[in-house]
Amino acid sequence: MDSLYVxxxxAILFVLIAVGVFFWAVRSDQFExxxxxxxxxxxxxxxQKKKPENAEKDDH
Structure with missing residues (x-):
C-alpha cells in the first residue's frame, strides 16, 4: 500500500510530461x-551530374 504513495x-508526472511533449510537437508543426x-x-x-575531366585541370 505504501508503494502507491510513490x-x-x-505516473501523474509521466502523464504530464507526455502531454507537454505532445502539445510542444503540435505547436512546432511536427504533424503538419x-x-x-x-x-x-x-x-x-x-x-548526380558528372564534372568534365578538364574542369579539375584548369590551373593555367
Whole structure:
C-alpha cells in the first residue's frame, strides 16, 4: 500500500510530461505534413551530374 504513495505521483508526472511533449510537437508543426516523409523513401534520388575531366585541370 505504501508503494502507491510513490507510484501514483510518478505516473501523474509521466502523464504530464507526455502531454507537454505532445502539445510542444503540435505547436512546432511536427504533424503538419505526415504524407510527404512517407513518400520520400519511394522517390528516386536525382542523378548526380558528372564534372568534365578538364574542369579539375584548369590551373593555367
Amino acid at each position: 507510484l501514483i505521483p510518478i 505534413d505526415l504524407e510527404r516523409q512517407g513518400m520520400n523513401i519511394l522517390l528516386d534520388d536525382q542523378p
